[in-house]
Amino acid sequence: MFQSFEDPARPDQGPPRLAALRGVMAQKGLAGFLVPRSDAHQGEYVAPRDDRLAWLTGFTGSAGFCAALQEAAGVFIDGRYREQVRAQIDPAHFTPVPWPEVSLADWLKAQLPDGGRIGFDPWLHTRAEIARAEAGLAETGILLEPSGNLVDLVWPDQPAPPVGKISIYPEELAGQTSSEKRARLGADLAAAGAACAVLTLPDSIAWVLNIRGSDIERNPVPHAFAVLHASGHLTLYCAEEKIGGALRAHLGDEVTIRPPQAFLPALRSLPAPVRLDEASAPIAVEMALTEAGSAIQWGADPCVMPKACKTEAEINATTEAHLRDGAAVCNFLAWYDAQDQESLTEIDLVKTLEQKRRDTNALRDISFDTISGAGPNGAVIHYRVSAHTNRKLRRGDLVVLDSGGQYLDGTTDITRTLPVGGAEDIGAEEKSAFTRVLKGMIAMSRARFPKGLKGRDLDALARAPLWAAGQDYDHGTGHGVGVYLCVHEGPQRLSRISDVTLKAGMILSNEPGYYRPGAFGIRIENLIVVQEAAPITGGDAQREMYDFKTLTYVPIDRRLIDLSLLDGGEIAWIDAYHAACRDKISPRLEGKAALWLASATAPLQA
Known part of the structure; x- marks a missing residue:
């Protein structure tokens, strides 16, 4: 298996490690020290040697940082990790800080009214982030100053740097x-x-x-x-x-x-x-x-x-990778529907899905640890199942299954939300929320927009159906994706904070969601690529337009859809998408999986 199910978080180890760090801070005359998730390359995923934030605090999310002071230690996390962080840190010694709503500068000013020197490793921070903090700390007596890495001084068994072959x-x-x-x-x-x-x-x-x-x-x-x-x-x-x-x-x-x-x-x-x-x-x-x-x-x-702007060869390559991956996911979904689902666990789903991808004989790695969250675990946006948290599926649960593969010709990322049991076992509230998420995903898929727009200009398309019901989600609608590179690739995003202009060839995820803590989660995700839009009758000839081409072809679970919330255009889009799934994926399936695909892609209104 590429994925392991050990629980890397060690909340019990945080307090003695924090105490050791504070001892070195005192020796250096520092009031605090910043411990980011990043490495010297500003990577989202870091080598074991660079995983200082997790080593110190227990928090294993892919974004965030700790500001360790002598009397307080704040763990700054965004909306994706607010459920996760509480389960991974010792709350008696570390305090979650909602970020970016609370900035580092504002938190430091509240904690250090008399000022102080805050050290940071200059290899792990960028000019932009330190400049933002310094601007907020102007005239406070709080100084940020470069120093050696104090965590490395108290980490006795720190791993060596990686030396993987190129x-x-x-x-x-x-x-x-x-x-x-x-x-x-x-x-x-x-x-x-x-x-x-x-x-x-x-x-x-x-x-x-x-x-x-x-x-x-x-x-x-x-x-x-x-x-x-x-x-x-x-x-x-x-x-x-x-x-x-x-x-x-x-x-x-x-x-x-x-x-x-x-x-x-x-x-x-x-x-x-x-x-x-x-x-x-x-x-x-x-x-x-x-x-x-x-x-x-x-x-x-x-x-x-x-x-970010892929060549024609890269788009052709990743198109094939997505079709291969789509067939593997369909093989998994056919297997899932044939099981006694209440006998399965979250880990069972992860293992079987990875095996279906391995069966292609083309999988190089998974593109991130599969998120397999059933029931309340699905509400943890970046949930990572471990042997400790592994939940058995229960009738009426929703399962958020977010996964991807690394192939030589492409990087995939797909999320499907699955019912445990039949349509009759899922509550009306869950179906309504699922359908609103689906409406947002369809709106983004169908978007046609003028050249020059940025990700922030489109983000609301996916949220509007949820907003109408007083709902929303605490993550971006989409991130950039590489071609046999990083599954989270900048600079393009579909996000209310993205100021990057969208250009032809950019690959993005389209993944609205909805999460009710302690109850359930929902996310639906396809990958899309920006392309030149075909001209339409009556359009302004001088106004150049873009639209999106879909790369991901796997059925959306029809049992979770509340048809009364869809309009005719949305129903037509789903039926056309499912017809394309049949056309593109069925030649790659055999036996029961092919029969499953035919059933899963039947028209919504037969």
Whole structure:
């Protein structure tokens, strides 16, 4: 199994570890220390060595941070993790802080009215986040200052850095050679007046070099740093153990490989101006350049937008990956409907679904730990089932099943909400909420919009049916997705806080939901890709439009739909979507699974 069911949270270990950290803080004369979830590459998923937040607090979510003071320790979490954090920390020593509603600056001002020095590791924080906090702390006497990593000083068995092998990504799937990418980006840097750019994001480095790594579970990226010059030449700072002879040949003479320890000294002699992305570059990089007197040009990582806008080859590749994955999920759903469901547990679902994906003989990894939440566990947005929390399915439950696969040709992410039992076993309230979530997902799927809009301009489409009933959800409607890269890929999002313009080729999730703590959860998710919209009669010829192409083809459970809440257009969309599921997936199924698909995709009004 790729997924394990050990409970990584150790709430009982938090208090002694916090005490040890406070001892070092006192020795350094610090009033506090910041412990983020991130690593030096600003990764959402981190290697065991970098999982400092979980080691200290017990909280294992993929976003958040701890502000540890001598008399208080706040664990800052967003709406996705407010249920989870309470189960993973010791509340006598750590206090959950709703973030971003409560900012770090506001919390520190309340806790330290007389001021104090707060240390942070400059390799783990970006200029943008520290600048926001400093602006809120102006004239308070509270100072943020870089220091060594104090957690590392009290973590006696901290794992070693990962040294996973790097592999070559096929050009026929990428659609461009690395040389072509580097030449294009180098020319863009030169046109912007930059001599070079420092790359710190592992997926940017993987994308520009047409390579993939194995340093992080679920995300096929290498831990490395790089400097891309305006000439197109790139210097890769990477552990020797990761590099093989075939990879050296693939990279060629225009890529120089140097050890990681050479990165910091090299920063001091780079040609200027040096492009840095304030949203992702560690402050330590800025400090090294500033000390050397190098001019810094603040701007976006040059790989981020080109990587987000997939080539035709990438879209074709991931389309096939999604059809393969869709067949595996349909095989699972056919199995599920044939079982005595009340004999199953959440872990049974995870294991069987992973096996169905493994049966394709193409699965490289799962794209994240499968979320399998039954009944009240489904209301925990990023629930991770463990042997301790594993719940047996009960008639009348809803099960939120959010999963995905990593294949050489694509990264998938799909959520389906399933009933335990038949339609008659599910309450009217649950069906109404499910149908409102479905209406929002359909609205986004059918969206047609002018070029130039941002993710925040569309987010309300998915929420409007829930808002009309006084309901909502505490996560974005959609995140970007890579192609055999990270399942959460920036910068594009469908979110009320996203200011990134949507462009053709961007892949996004479309996943509205609804969660009632202690009762049930609902989420429905397909992946979609932005594309040029076909012209329509009567439209303004000069007004260029986009729409979405669906990548995910797996039936939506008809037993949970309240037809009285759907209009004719929504019913027609569901029937057309289910017909497409039959056409695309049935040739990939056999026997009982094929019969199941025919039944699951029958018209809503036969």
